[in-house]
Amino acid sequence: MxxxxxxxxxxxxxxxxxxxxxxxxxxxxxxxxxxxxxxxxxxxxxxxxxxxxxxxxxxxxxxxxxxxxxxxxxxxxxxxxxxxxxxxxxxxxxxxxxxxxxxxxxxxxxxxxxxxxxxxxxxxxxxxxxxxxxxxxxxxxxxxxxxxxxxxxxxxxxxxxxxxxxxxxxxxxxxxxRMVAKPAEELEEVHLDDSRPERTTRIGTLASQTVRQALIVFLKENQDVFAWSHEEMLGIDPLIIIHSLKVSPSFSPVRQKKRVFALERDRAIAEEI
Structure with a gap:
């Protein structure tokens, strides 16, 4: 060269x-x-x-x-x-x-x-x-x-x-x-109220059947301690859970155009939300 x-x-x-x-x-x-x-x-x-x-x-x-x-x-x-x-x-x-x-x-x-x-x-x-x-x-x-x-x-x-x-x-x-961590034990789903099947919790399966049955009875008797909605979470300062937008009231809101995503991204967004 x-x-x-x-x-x-x-x-x-x-x-x-x-x-x-x-x-x-x-x-x-x-x-x-x-x-x-x-x-x-x-x-x-x-x-x-x-x-x-x-x-x-x-x-x-x-x-x-x-x-x-x-x-x-x-x-x-x-x-x-x-x-x-x-x-x-x-x-x-x-x-x-x-x-x-x-x-x-x-x-x-x-x-x-x-x-x-x-x-x-x-x-x-x-x-x-x-x-x-x-x-x-x-x-x-x-x-x-x-x-x-x-x-x-x-x-x-x-x-x-x-x-x-x-x-x-x-x-x-x-x-x-990628290494995926495995759970220490399998979990069993428990229905706390038979009239409301959506109200469930989970317990571990490593304990004996007798212990698990006693735990299920205890949870059903005290299901009132569970909060199934935000309205039932009493005693929490609203400032902790209320979100406000720090914008100037002198500006008029502007509606953004709808964004269209591919099908796979739509599914991922829906799962994350």
Whole structure:
């Protein structure tokens, strides 16, 4: 490769003329990884790792024996953790000759669903001395000032695909690593009032049958201590349970438009409420 002095990297309005403005699109590029042209590659300055998603890894025909095991977890935006299947090193080529660069990139292979095939993070961007511009949807690097243009149409397709994707698919690898605590004993549901079947409580099953029967009789005789509604919770200061909105009375209320969620999110919201 011809040696170049460190040139100045600049972005101009001319670089942004091909785009639809205004926009908040992500930077999606195409690269050559190994023997394959890989599209839908997200350039993410926030990512501390370079990632290939397992479906793309499989389509490239790379054997799993090339994966080097690693125990470092990936921490997501919400603090969730995912574990990779391993690390694979591939030669990556970007740019057009002669403003072209080829370097080995260590990718973490992650087995979860994504609209992207891969993510280029800070390790590769720093190794390339690359400069990104989300406004221009472009990456420039100092090898004769090579450049990579993002694909705005693909970026919007990926955004729609991610919004429509089921949450349980995105969290599949995280769920496999989660340890769920088991209860110390099974619980038995007890009806306190036969005329009101909704009034129930639960007791443990490790005690003997005699002890459980005595406990059930005791609970039924003293069911008046249970509060079945807020009105029955007497003696509590209303300031503790009354919620007020700290808004200025001089402002008129504005009704927000109804937000529509996907079916899976609607179910999750209903369960949480």
């Amino acid at each position: 011809a040696r170049h002095d460190n040139p100045s990297i600049r972005f101009s309005e001319e670089d942004a003329r091909r785009l639809h403005h205004p926009h908040n699109d992500t930077l999606i590029i195409s690269i050559r990884a190994g023997d394959y042209n890989m599209h839908r590659v997200l350039v993410d300055n926030r990512s501390s790792a370079d990632i290939i998603y397992y479906p793309a890894f499989q389509q490239m025909g790379i054997g799993r024996e090339r994966l080097i095991p690693i125990n470092a977890p990936l921490v997501g935006f919400g603090g969730t953790r995912a574990y990779s299947l391993g690390v694979v090193t591939l030669p990556v080529t970007v740019g057009d000759y002669p403003q072209q660069i080829t370097k080995d990139v260590a990718f973490l292979v992650v087995d979860c669903s994504s609209a992207y095939n891969a993510i280029l993070g800070r390790p590769t961007l720093n190794a390339w001395k690359a400069v990104t511009s989300t406004y221009h949807l472009m990456v420039k690097f100092p090898y004769g000032v090579g450049e990579l243009r993002g694909n705005q149409v693909v970026a919007r397709e990926c955004y729609v695909a991610m919004m429509e994707m089921d949450d349980h698919l995105q969290a599949m690898n995280i769920e496999e690593q």
